[in-house]
Amino acid sequence: MGRSTPTVRQSTNSIVEKYEWMKSCMRSSDIPFFEELIKMGRKHSPEISEAGIDPEIGFLISALIEILKQPRADQ
């Protein structure tokens, strides 16, 4: 019983854990932007899961969608 493959959310967590190491050598002023990007990358996990695409590519697409949305939201 139960799943035998990780969910996209679980895969995304692994990706984030990997990227989090970047923070250790990052300027403090950049860290909030980095964290915002991580949040953006996580945001579309359901769609990535549904499409069955590579979570790492999905993570980047997710961040790009949110970046593209930003100017419109600011208007």
Added chain:
Amino acid sequence: MDYLFNATGLDRITLWYLDGNRIRKKHFPNRTWIFVTGSTHDLEFLGHQLDDAAWISYDWQEMKDIYGYHTGIRVDLKPSWINRMVGAIDTIGLGRKFSVFNADINASLRFLSEKKLELFPLESPDSFDVIPEAVTIDATLSGKDVRKLYLDGRKLDPGRRESYAEIAQSINESILIIYGNYGGQTSAILRRIGGHGYNLPPYRVIPGTSFESYGQVHYNCDRISFGGKISIESSSFIFSEAGVPGMVEMSRTSSVPLETVSVITPGTAVSSMEVSYALRNQVLVPLYKNDHEAEKTISELVVMDRGGLVLQPDPGIYTDVHEIDFSSMYPSIIARYNLSPETISQNGSIEVPGASYRVRTDRRGFLSEALSNLLARRLYYKSVRDLDPVYAQRDIALKWMLLTSFGYTGYKNAKFGRIEVHEAITSLGRWALKHAMKLAESMGFTVIHGIVDSLWISGKGDVNDLLRRIKDETRIDIVLEGHYQWILFLPSRSGIGALNRYIGLKTDGRYKVRGIEIRRRDVPEICRKFQSEAMEIFRDCRTVSSIVLMRGRYESLKRKYLEGMAGFPQDYFFLRISPSRRLEEYRVNNISRMVMRKWKSMGREIRPGETVNVKVVNWAMGIVEPVDGNGEIDYHFYTKYLKRAFEAFDFLLECAEETTGSRQPLNKGLYFFSEN
């Protein structure tokens, strides 16, 4: 009229009838059979072996299981012989040559099902049950002493022997005994009754056990079974969820006796219901299943091995929101899409999104048919649950049975389960939610959030029209669960929207909250009290701007709790602690270890999964006390919990102020709640 309410026994079945307030027991010899299939050659060999044992009678027959008819040997025997016979057949067949059916079915369930008898029969679904005369016993202990004593909710003096005489008399005169023993209180009462020399019916104590389920450790306390009575321990899951009426409904639908219902999970009840349904329809029940998971490629596995679709809400406050829910989504999919192990095929007429298999509709699936009745029953009681508490409790029991019916399709030992059915259910569920989402958007709604079978939408479209269209196109019932004046979706600790943390105020003035402290059992009562009062402050806020106006009252409430902690009663500081391991397995001196050590020093061992109420006296020194102790409280320790309980409502006000422009926009993406 005689009213069947219980069945017990093995080789001799006793049916318990209620005739007014009297029990009448009727006894029946119980002869049964098992069915064995295999190759003709192997079966003939088995037949020769059975011929040598003249006391065994058997004949060749053709019988059906869910896949079709099989020729085999039907061996007639007493139920108490079945295990030995199966062992012998297994030996003769070298453990692989034979398939055995109807060999591990509870004797009374089988007797009732084959004779087409029903426990707690109802004349119509609206009728009420005839419940045997019941007594309720409970107590609280201080160490091993009885501190408070209750009989049918009435307080008795634990120091007087007459109290124990009264309890003994009630036990002797009642048929249904409902007792609390989570802490050993009824065991202590029975010892006192015995010590005073009063008579009791014979009883046996079944020791409690710790077990793990879905990563959590649980504890079943010692159970007491009184001879000639029906005994129900009050911490039983289904009793605490659905009460006696719910348990009776479960007993009626599953053909499992009431006392057994109190100790099994809803999953076992639904599994028993399926077995009973099979027996009533002369369908064989396999001892061991032989329908292994079909081969898949890795990519097929990745596509199909998924659960329900869960969207990602943006944290924030939303107004005029409708929550629409598919009713019993997964059981409805099983019933309406004919899902059953034998209907999964390469060439059926129903396509399963993403799967290489389809669903046949040229014959009615066993599981689909069996669950249809349960589903219809549940939908009926759901529609009338507001009319009477008994209907509401029946609805809860059926809801739990249906909830677990889906999980059992993927359980390797489920008699009528198969992993492809499990995959097809979740696949069709994801499709239905996506389809509903697209329909909502096409009709002018914005989708805010969605979890498996629920959608939160806002917009000016016609919600009733939307519900009709979704139901027509997905064939699954969907209802309006709530219309919210406003709903706040909270962020998770990672900063993005939490999937299941929200506070919503419905248009009828009722709240629906999930995931915050008021719903959690692992926080002190003071947090729940605070959030309860905070919710009252915002209850009359029909608009976001009216929420902003409550800032002053809310800040006063926070101060009242932070600064006036010492004035709150002791029970505000109780913490429910449930250690997950044995004392010696803890390496860190955390609160679970502190509690276990304290209890051990008082002469009582806490078993993994057991829950106790404690208060923290001095966190730094590792001092905890049981709740009946008086004295100091470490207020600093509780401040941490309290501040965490503020966060959800702080966020509500901040979002409301941002929406009304009375504060700078929040960067919700970077809004983090404090770490644990």
